Amino acid sequence: MISSKVFGVFRCKFSTGRALWGSKPRNLKGKKTSSQEWIKRQLSDPYVKRARTENYRCRSAFKLLEIDDKYRLLQPGGVVIDCGAAPGSWTQVAVERVLSSAQSENETDKLKGLVIGIDLNHMTPIEGAFILHQSDFTALQTQEKIVKILGGRPVDLVLSDMAPRASGQKFMDHELIVELCFSVLRFGVTVLRPGGHLLCKLWQGGEQRKLESAMQSVFESVKVVKPDSSRSDSAEIFLLGRNLRGC
Numbered sequence: 595m596i597s598s599k600v601f602g603v604f605r606c607k608f609s610t611g612r613a614l615w616g617s618k619p620r621n622l623k624g625k626k627t628s629s630q631e632w633i634k635r636q637l638s639d640p641y642v643k644r645a646r647t648e649n650y651r652c653r654s655a656f657k658l659l660e661i662d663d664k665y666r667l668l669q670p671g672g673v674v675i676d677c678g679a680a681p682g683s684w685t686q687v688a689v690e691r692v693l694s695s696a697q698s699e700n701e702t703d704k705l706k707g708l709v710i711g712i713d714l715n716h717m718t719p720i721e722g723a724f725i726l727h728q729s730d731f732t733a734l735q736t737q738e739k740i741v742k743i744l745g746g747r748p749v750d751l752v753l754s755d756m757a758p759r760a761s762g763q764k765f766m767d768h769e770l771i772v773e774l775c776f777s778v779l780r781f782g783v784t785v786l787r788p789g790g791h792l793l794c795k796l797w798q799g800g801e802q803r804k805l806e807s808a809m810q811s812v813f814e815s816v817k818v819v820k821p822d823s824s825r826s827d828s829a830e831i832f833l834l835g836r837n838l839r840g841c
């Protein structure tokens with residue numbers, strides 16, 4: 595067993611913090627909505643309410659739940675890397691679905707499951723997950739830490755909900771998020787098992803095609819996914835690469 599202290603990582607025991615408000619949204623033109631509009635929208639958003647009642651740290655949980663209900667990416671006993679994990683709702687969902695005994699009768703599957711969450715920001719621990727917080731996913735050092743935690747285990751699913759700090763310059767923000775996706779893809783192909791999957795978020799724009807074709811060259815199928823819980827006025831979409839081709 596690797597000591598979590600060695601990596602400055604914690605195998606989390608308690609989940610307390612919640613950030614149900616999420617980040618201030620951008621509309622399709624890349625402009626921020628006014629604070630008042632944003633608060634009004636948050637208060638009337640059914641997913642914000644559900645996140646509160648169902649104990650998720652933010653409404654984003656429902657995007658992954660919806661995608662997973664359709665594509666069955668999270669399996670009991672699975673190994674999952676969650677890039678851009680804070681405040682933690684995707685990690686919560688991944689832990690529930692790969693570590694939950696309710697999902698699997700098999701205790702061994704439950705023990706085998708592994709979820710690693712990485713974020714630039716501070717993140718409150720989540721029971722059952724390894725969290726590398728205050729860590730830049732794109733840094734080699736961080737990726738080496740992930741590889742050590744994996745201890746040679748192949749990965750079933752790489753997730754990225756990473757988003758750069760939005761400048762409001764639509765093209766620049768699009769380029770930055772696509773760069774993050776490419777770094778997830780480059781790393782993903784080195785750790786995913788053949789047949790593994792990758793889901794990454796981006797804001798639509800001109801570079802999307804390049805990313806899609808890079809994914810098509812390594813995955814058997816690549817789909818653009820927009821769950822109902824992703825706001826229709828948001829430029830956000832997800833690219834899902836399924837079944838990594840073997841060498």
Ligand SMILES: C[S@@+](CC[C@H](N)C(=O)[O-])C[C@H]1O[C@@H](n2cnc3c(N)ncnc32)[C@H](O)[C@@H]1O
Pocket residue numbers: 617651652654655677678679680681682683684685712713714715729730731732755756757758759774
């Ligand atoms: C939309 S939030 C993720 C929400 C998360 N999926 C959840 O459900 O709680 C985007 C996150 O990406 C993180 N991020 C952006 N660039 C990053 C990077 N280079 N390395 C790690 N995290 C990054 C941000 O700090 C932010 O917390």
